[in-house]
Amino acid sequence: MKKKVGKVISGLREHYPVVKTGLDFNTKLQLLISTVLSAQSTDKSVNKVTESLYKKYPDLESLLKLTRKEIEDNIREIGIYKNKSKNIYKLLRIIDDEYNGEVPDKMKDLMKLPGVGRKTASVVLAVGFGEPTFPVDTHVYRICRRIGFTKSSTADKVSDDMMKIIPKENWIEMHHLLISHGRNICKARNPECSNCNIEKYCDKVGV
Numbered sequence: 001m002k003k004k005v006g007k008v009i010s011g012l013r014e015h016y017p018v019v020k021t022g023l024d025f026n027t028k029l030q031l032l033i034s035t036v037l038s039a040q041s042t043d044k045s046v047n048k049v050t051e052s053l054y055k056k057y058p059d060l061e062s063l064l065k066l067t068r069k070e071i072e073d074n075i076r077e078i079g080i081y082k083n084k085s086k087n088i089y090k091l092l093r094i095i096d097d098e099y100n101g102e103v104p105d106k107m108k109d110l111m112k113l114p115g116v117g118r119k120t121a122s123v124v125l126a127v128g129f130g131e132p133t134f135p136v137d138t139h140v141y142r143i144c145r146r147i148g149f150t151k152s153s154t155a156d157k158v159s160d161d162m163m164k165i166i167p168k169e170n171w172i173e174m175h176h177l178l179i180s181h182g183r184n185i186c187k188a189r190n191p192e193c194s195n196c197n198i199e200k201y202c203d204k205v206g207v
């Protein structure tokens with residue numbers, strides 16, 4: 001398995017020499033908000049609404065002045081915006097009241113925030129704080145199972161399985177590589193296996 005992991009990482013690096021999050025942000029708070037907004041929405045649609053949101057309300061102080069309805073009005077172009085507005089409205093106040101205005105840097109604290117599950121917390125820790133974590137979104141989940149890295153059927157278990165077989169220093173990079181692969185080649189429908197660098201290391205489970 002170790003050899004297979006190494007080959008997959010090398011193959012994916014050839015496809016995607018530069019990887020980073022697709023979300024646009026300037027601060028950890030913006031990263032947190034964008035990640036909450038990205039649930040069931042594409043990074044592109046999130047960036048579209050946050051571009052003007054962060055321009056008008058760049059920090060906690062300015063965001064706290066928004067009513068829930070005003071947050072809704074600013075993000076209504078993305079999916080489940082009412083629920084997301086409610087969560088953002090509440091989490092801004094929790095960060096202000098309980099964390100001195102700073103985004104918490106512990107998984108357990110992040111996961112107490114409304115709208116923040118393990119995946120969102122992992123992304124914030126990995127991208128915002130450089131903490132080694134292995135966030136599992138829909139692309140990562142699908143590809144890890146297709147390749148044959150795991151048979152687990154929940155995102156949390158897939159994350160646990162992957163952290164056991166991938167060297168810690170590669171967790172964040174691998175997360176980004178798999179997302180890029182899911183968007184470009186190993187798509188949910190009709191994966192382009194003949195264009196895939198890692199085809200010979202892939203079990204193609206369910207493909």
Ligand code: SF4
Nearest residue numbers: 186191193196199202
């Ligand atoms: S060979 Fe096919 S199923 Fe396997 S990772 Fe590549 S595109 Fe996905």
